[in-house]
Amino acid sequence: MNCTVSPTLDTISHDHEAQQDWPPHWAVAYMPGSLPMGGVVPMTPIHAFSSSPRALQLKTQTSLKSVRHDIELGGLLAFEISELITPEEADAIVTASELLGYRDEAPGIQTPPGMRMNKSVHWVADDRLLDPLMSRMRHLLPPSIDGQPLYGLLSQRLNMYRYDANDVFNRHVDGEWPGYSLSEDRRDMLQWGNSVRSGLTMILYLNGPEDGVSCGCTRLFRPDGSGVDVLPRKGSALFFRHGFGPHSVVHEGRQVGAGASKYVARINIMYGQE
Numbered sequence: 001m002n003c004t005v006s007p008t009l010d011t012i013s014h015d016h017e018a019q020q021d022w023p024p025h026w027a028v029a030y031m032p033g034s035l036p037m038g039g040v041v042p043m044t045p046i047h048a049f050s051s052s053p054r055a056l057q058l059k060t061q062t063s064l065k066s067v068r069h070d071i072e073l074g075g076l077l078a079f080e081i082s083e084l085i086t087p088e089e090a091d092a093i094v095t096a097s098e099l100l101g102y103r104d105e106a107p108g109i110q111t112p113p114g115m116r117m118n119k120s121v122h123w124v125a126d127d128r129l130l131d132p133l134m135s136r137m138r139h140l141l142p143p144s145i146d147g148q149p150l151y152g153l154l155s156q157r158l159n160m161y162r163y164d165a166n167d168v169f170n171r172h173v174d175g176e177w178p179g180y181s182l183s184e185d186r187r188d189m190l191q192w193g194n195s196v197r198s199g200l201t202m203i204l205y206l207n208g209p210e211d212g213v214s215c216g217c218t219r220l221f222r223p224d225g226s227g228v229d230v231l232p233r234k235g236s237a238l239f240f241r242h243g244f245g246p247h248s249v250v251h252e253g254r255q256v257g258a259g260a261s262k263y264v265a266r267i268n269i270m271y272g273q274e
Contacts, residue, residue, distance in 0.1 A: 022099055023051040028124055028182065029189040033105030038113035041105040046157070047123040048186055055092035056125065058132035062086065064235075068140040071230070074222035076249050077200075078240040081140055084133065085235045090206045094263045097121050097160045106159070111172070118167040118253070122159050124182050124189050130154045130267075137237075141269060145199040145241075151270035155179040155198065157189070161253075163216055163262040169253035171221070174201045174242035177268050198268035201242045201249075205232040206263040214257030221250040229254070232262060239269065 025047050033044025064083040071078040085093075106120035134154050143150050157180035161169070176199075179192035207213055208231065217229040218238055230238050240249035256262045 022053050022055075022096070023049045025049045025100055025123075026187070028187060029107075031107040033103070033107045033120075034109050034111050034116070035105050036111075036114070036117050041103075044103065044105050044107035046107050046189055047100045047121070048125075048182055048189070049096075050186060052126050052128040053092075053096060056089075056096060057128040058085070058089060060132045060135045062136070064136065066136055066140065071220065071228055073220055073228060073240075073249065074224060074226075076220075076222065076241060076247060077142070078220055078228075078238070078249055080230065080236055080238050081137055082233065082236045084136055084204070084237050087234055090235050093160075093204075093265060094206050097123070097162070097263065097265075102160075102162050109159075115170045115172055118169055119162045119164065120160065121162075122157060124156050124180060125158055126156065126182055126186075127153075130156055141239075142200070145271045148197075148199065148271040149273055151179075151196050151272055153179070153181075153270065155192075155268040155270055156181045157268070159266040161264050161266070163253065163256040163264075165258045165261075166255060167262075168255040171250060171252040173244065173248045173250055174266075176243040179268070179270050193274070195274055196270050196272035198242065199271035200239050200269035202267040202269055203238040204265040204267060205234060205236050205238070206265060207260065208232040208234045208262075210234055212260035213262045214259040215254060216256040216262040217254045219252050219254055232264070 027045035028048045029046040030043045033041040066083050069080045100121050100123050102119035102121045107122050181190050219227045219229050221227050241247045
């Protein structure tokens with residue numbers, strides 16, 4: 001099922017905070033990275049931690065009351081799930097992403113100049129984070145899409161974005177992706193076979209107005225061009241169809257105002273079977 005992607009290593013980070021509270025991290029793959037205003041950085045790293053960070057080991061059973069809220073989008077599939085992760089878990093994911101380091105370029109993403117105007121870091125998490133997350137929301141996800149059953153695992157590649165003041169991700173459609181995971185020794189990113197593909201975008205909101213984020217809604221567009229704005233709520237997630245078919249949802253990350261930066265993680269919900 002798996003094949004190794006870019007089996008090359010980077011120098012282990014010796015950041016002081018990582019030494020104190022977090023395991024070292026390294027690059028597990030390199031891909032060309034597109035810049036916000038055009039141009040490509042050939043060797044943009046995708047990261048992983050050398051061991052499972054304690055702060056990112058989620059519990060399956062929590063006191064959270066996750067609820068699905070469907071969004072009326074003119075026949076297109078979109079919904080929110082509230083209370084998926086705790087504020088402390090959200091803060092830990094943000095801390096992890098800052099330790100790995102945001103960059104202007106986004107690896108493996110091709111966007112025209114002026115579309116993606118934010119900062120990016122991509123990394124491969126492990127099952128201590130993603131399996132409990134899947135357990136919390138599995139019963140709220142569509143059991144099948146286009147005849148393909150919901151796959152039991154999330155792709156472990158997290159595409160994270162930080163929106164500083166005035167940053168925006170202009171109107172676009174998300175592409176379909178293969179799944180990814182870590183090799184057993186945590187040194188390589190593995191790409192899954194083509195029998196399992198992404199069917200839904202999950203945007204996990206890691207902070208919001210309660211943290212000083214101003215504006216920065218996600219706007220979803222109906223087929224008639226009208227829009228629905230979704231407020232980033234810390235610990236909640238937005239889901240919608242993606243790919244380049246007629247059922248995909250056009251959307252944009254609205255401009256963030258002055259104040260705190262906005263953090264989100266894109267995670268792919270997978271469909272198919274081995």
